[in-house]
Amino acid sequence: MKISHYQQPNPTRLLRSVAEKLHPKRFPKMSGRMAAIVAFLIDARVTRPTIAEIVRAIVCSPRIQIAASQK
Numbered sequence: 001m002k003i004s005h006y007q008q009p010n011p012t013r014l015l016r017s018v019a020e021k022l023h024p025k026r027f028p029k030m031s032g033r034m035a036a037i038v039a040f041l042i043d044a045r046v047t048r049p050t051i052a053e054i055v056r057a058i059v060c061s062p063r064i065q066i067a068a069s070q071k
Helices: 011-022 032-041 051-059 062-070
Strands: none
Touching: 032 051
16 A cells, blocks of 8 residues: 655645635735625625625515515
């Protein structure tokens, strides 16, 4: 049996590296909409409100819950 000395990259370090490389601050000509999307994907807070906050507000809206319960 051959033993491989290759180690899998640390997932935390890998995600942090990707987030640093894709962070919208590195791309000054990136549109605000694209910056919000990239920030959402790398779990960064670049825009106010964030996409996650907008989705949470829509999903938790009483009107949405009432409409869903009437179906």
